Amino acid sequence: MTTAQTTTSTRGARIEARDLTKTFGAFKAVDTLSFEVEPGRITGFLGPNGAGKTTTLRMLLGLIHPTAGSATIDGQKYHDLDHPQSIVGSALEATNFHPGRSGRDHLRVLAAAGGLPDSRVDELLELTGIPAAARKRAGEYSMGMRQRLGLAAALLGDPRVLILDEPSNGLDPEGIRWLRGFLRHLSNEGKTILVSSHLLQEVEQTVDDVVIIANGRMVRSGAMSELRGAPSTIVRTSDPAQLAGALRVADVLAQPGDDGELIVETTDKRLVGDVALRAGLPIWELRDRKADLEALFFELTEGTNRNLGDGNAVPTATAPTTHAPHETDAISGQEGANE
Numbered sequence: 001m002t003t004a005q006t007t008t009s010t011r012g013a014r015i016e017a018r019d020l021t022k023t024f025g026a027f028k029a030v031d032t033l034s035f036e037v038e039p040g041r042i043t044g045f046l047g048p049n050g051a052g053k054t055t056t057l058r059m060l061l062g063l064i065h066p067t068a069g070s071a072t073i074d075g076q077k078y079h080d081l082d083h084p085q086s087i088v089g090s091a092l093e094a095t096n097f098h099p100g101r102s103g104r105d106h107l108r109v110l111a112a113a114g115g116l117p118d119s120r121v122d123e124l125l126e127l128t129g130i131p132a133a134a135r136k137r138a139g140e141y142s143m144g145m146r147q148r149l150g151l152a153a154a155l156l157g158d159p160r161v162l163i164l165d166e167p168s169n170g171l172d173p174e175g176i177r178w179l180r181g182f183l184r185h186l187s188n189e190g191k192t193i194l195v196s197s198h199l200l201q202e203v204e205q206t207v208d209d210v211v212i213i214a215n216g217r218m219v220r221s222g223a224m225s226e227l228r229g230a231p232s233t234i235v236r237t238s239d240p241a242q243l244a245g246a247l248r249v250a251d252v253l254a255q256p257g258d259d260g261e262l263i264v265e266t267t268d269k270r271l272v273g274d275v276a277l278r279a280g281l282p283i284w285e286l287r288d289r290k291a292d293l294e295a296l297f298f299e300l301t302e303g304t305n306r307n308l309g310d311g312n313a314v315p316t317a318t319a320p321t322t323h324a325p326h327e328t329d330a331i332s333g334q335e336g337a338n339e
């Protein structure tokens with residue numbers, strides 16, 4: 001990653017949703033959702049397809065109006081921010097660039113609208129790794145390049161808050177790695193970063209905190225480390241109960257896992273090996289126990305993909321089985337997220 005710096009981000013700005021609710025007709029897309037996103041941290045906003053992520057992000061960005069509750073950035077509704085471009089940057093969709101316009105021209109139009117110099121455009125093209133594509137028409141960009149252009153657009157005003165909807169969509173493994181490093185660099189500058197995804201594993205190496213929703217409702221929030229649980233070790237031996245007893249004497253707790261495994265509450269494998277040796281027990285397997293995030297995410301959100309229709313949906317108390325007609329402001333709100 002280039003080390004070119006964005007300009008100064010003075011202090012962090014929090015994102016806050018309080019009892020945020022959005023109904024489309026009688027359908028509750030977002031249901032009394034409350035969460036906070038802290039400066040200097042990357043927060044994953046997660047949920048299966050149709051959970052209400054994009055609807056929530058649109059409310060945060062003032063593109064659609066909440067039915068109830070509030071969504072604020074730095075303590076204010078988006079429309080009340082004095083210089084929104086310097087407070088919040090967003091990339092909701094990677095596809096809404098004018099296909100005939102070059103990446104550089106696209107950014108120049110946005111920069112001019114925000115009173116920013118053209119030099120900022122070149123700086124961003126460099127930072128997001130697409131300087132060579134600057135003269136190419138956006139219509140010829142790959143999905144990954146459009147994602148990078150969207151990110152460049154979001155960062156033009158050096159905002160303190162960055163809101164990105166599924167930013168790794170269309171990126172190859174190298175691009176995903178680049179994005180991870182890039183977002184970390186920005187969060188180290190103190191920026192507040194909210195990144196949506198429908199896959200926990202996709203962001204597990206990127207994010208510090210998570211907000212997980214299903215059916216428009218909160219199902220879990222907190223630090224990624226809490227979600228992973230305390231690090232531990234899995235051991236296989238001929239007599240797990242005897243090894244557990246020997247470990248207890250050494251002040252290490254252990255409990256039975258699946259298929260005769262022993263889950264030991266330490267990451268000190270040498271200690272476990274030494275205790276087993278003294279107890280005269282063979283070690284057949286000794287490895288880190290990693291949280292099964294895929295299973296956890298599935299458990300938390302199972303069967304709640306509302307885009308799949310009735311059979312797979314777990315409707316909220318007020319949700320009908322069919323969608324209400326799209327609200328007009330929602331439809332127009334989908335356009336021009338980056339414009």
Ligand SMILES: Nc1ncnc2c1ncn2[C@@H]1O[C@H](COP(=O)(O)OP(=O)(O)OP(=O)(O)O)[C@@H](O)[C@H]1O
Nearest residue numbers: 024029049050051052053054055306325326327330
């Ligand atoms: N304007 C609208 N009118 C009616 N229903 C809508 C409207 N916008 C979204 N919905 C519905 O609200 C639910 C939440 O949609 P949303 O796009 O916020 O989900 P999401 O979590 O972003 O999903 P995905 O991961 O598929 O993008 C979906 O069932 C969707 O069909």
